[in-house]
Amino acid sequence: MPKETASTAEPIVLRKSGDLVLEVDGREEVIAHYDRKTSDLEYATLAMSKAHQRGCAFAIGTINKGKTVSGLQIKTFGVKGVPRDDVSKAPKMPKKDPLLGDQTDALVKWYFAWCPKEAYIRYGVYLNADGEPVRRNVRRKWVEFIDDRADGLYGLEDLNDGKGQQIGKGKFEKAAVAERKSYESLDNQIIARRATCMTFHPNEVVGGFDSSDDSDEQVAVEEEQEA
Numbered sequence: 753m754p755k756e757t758a759s760t761a762e763p764i765v766l767r768k769s770g771d772l773v774l775e776v777d778g779r780e781e782v783i784a785h786y787d788r789k790t791s792d793l794e795y796a797t798l799a800m801s802k803a804h805q806r807g808c809a810f811a812i813g814t815i816n817k818g819k820t821v822s823g824l825q826i827k828t829f830g831v832k833g834v835p836r837d838d839v840s841k842a843p844k845m846p847k848k849d850p851l852l853g854d855q856t857d858a859l860v861k862w863y864f865a866w867c868p869k870e871a872y873i874r875y876g877v878y879l880n881a882d883g884e885p886v887r888r889n890v891r892r893k894w895v896e897f898i899d900d901r902a903d904g905l906y907g908l909e910d911l912n913d914g915k916g917q918q919i920g921k922g923k924f925e926k927a928a929v930a931e932r933k934s935y936e937s938l939d940n941q942i943i944a945r946r947a948t949c950m951t952f953h954p955n956e957v958v959g960g961f962d963s964s965d966d967s968d969e970q971v972a973v974e975e976e977q978e979a
Contacts, residue, residue: 764807772808784808791827798831801873802945802966829873842866857949864950876945878954878966885942888961890952896932 763775764783772784783804784795793808795801815822830836843866846858854860854874863871872879878886943961944951954961 764804764811766811772804772811774804774807785832786812786824786826788824791825792830793826793828794830794832795873796832798834798873798879801829801831802876805876805945829870831873834869837867837869839866855946855948860948860950874946875948875951877951878943878945878963880966885944886966887940888943888952888957889937889939889959890941890943890956891935891937891958892952892956894934894936896934 765773765775766786767773770786770788771782772786773780774783782796783800784793786793786808793812795804795808809826810818812824812826813822814820842862846856846862848854848859849856854863860871860875863874871877872885880886937958938952942951943954943957945953947953947956954963
């Protein structure tokens, strides 16, 4: 029989019925429903999907106060009352990389091309008043690990007039393995709570990012103020 599990990140409990409830000051509010047969997670509202995604994933994916993996997975996402994407003509879903999961580049692109509504929920995309992704100019840092032991092609010790790989201002390293950082500036990119090949975290926005640009967060704030 299914067990009730709770999140230690926030007071979210997965009931045997599949309801995920938020416990605050002795009151319970259903924020989502999880179907154990289909592994579908449906949020009560879009705002709740953004506010409680991590807590719901924790409550579903673990038991024993987060000490044990439950074996339950979330395969699809939705919001109550919002029509789902039509994937009848979509090509076969790409496989997940074992380490990257749903952040696998090919899979991310598939979701945005064929399941945009789910992609917005899955990756926590910030949406404007028209329901379209918020876009900003961004700057992403790339980190490349160079292993000169593999084939000796990089010649790290020969870099910078024999000083080696620069690792900071006035600091150089001649070790065979080094870390090389680079930056890429891009215009008009999608901002989301999860960074992928197609989405950028608010921390990557040039000039900073104000979450109030997200229409659902504005609604959530107004609801709190009214309560």
